[in-house]
Amino acid sequence: xxxxNSSTGRNLALALLSSSLCLQVAPAISQSKLEEVVVTAQKxxxxxxxxxxxxxxxxxxxxxxxxxxxxxxxxxxxPGVHISGNLAGQNTQFSIRxxxxxxxxxxxxxxxxxxxxxxxxAIAQAQTFAVFDIERVEILKGPQGTLFGRNATGGLVxxxxxxxEGALVLELEYTGTGKR
Numbered sequence: 001x002x003x004x005n006s007s008t009g010r011n012l013a014l015a016l017l018s019s020s021l022c023l024q025v026a027p028a029i030s031q032s033k034l035e036e037v038v039v040t041a042q043k044x045x046x047x048x049x050x051x052x053x054x055x056x057x058x059x060x061x062x063x064x065x066x067x068x069x070x071x072x073x074x075x076x077x078x079p080g081v082h083i084s085g086n087l088a089g090q091n092t093q094f095s096i097r098x099x100x101x102x103x104x105x106x107x108x109x110x111x112x113x114x115x116x117x118x119x120x121x122a123i124a125q126a127q128t129f130a131v132f133d134i135e136r137v138e139i140l141k142g143p144q145g146t147l148f149g150r151n152a153t154g155g156l157v158x159x160x161x162x163x164x165e166g167a168l169v170l171e172l173e174y175t176g177t178g179k180r
Contacts, residue, residue: 039138054141071129091124099154113156135162
């Protein structure tokens with residue numbers, strides 16, 4: 001068989017190559033094991049399959065692979081989550097499923113909550129931080145007011161930091177003399 005058009009020949013060669021690659025990769029994919037993903041979306045550790053909430057979770061290793069450096073970079077990899085804000089990036093906030101804050105006053109809290117180690121971050125300027133020590137990030141979509149309070153009507157972003165293994169522990173003891 002003779003092929004006169006070089007682009008047709010190139011397309012045919014690419015099709016044959018891609019089909020042979022698929023046949024080689026398919027057994028490797030079918031042999032991979034599904035890992036158990038544990039999240040704390042309901043304030044207790046659970047398998048992600050058992051949580052009745054729309055959750056997107058990332059490990060620290062996954063965020064490193066994606067090139068995530070700031071807390072708001074994770075929105076790039078999460079469906080239905082975008083970044084909104086103004087003031088040259090100083091007032092960056094998450095927009096989850098279209099729910100966002102349109103009043104960018106410093107004292108107004110957004111309808112999407114941000115938590116760092118179960119501590120609520122109310123001010124939008126504090127929600128931008130580096131993620132070099134983050135163990136995982138969980139993004140819960142939809143109203144979460146029952147578990148996380150009034151400012152989680154659109155959803156929330158929960159970052160969990162790594163445990164401080166080998167960290168210096170300082171113990172102080174005060175023994176007063178009883179004199180004033």
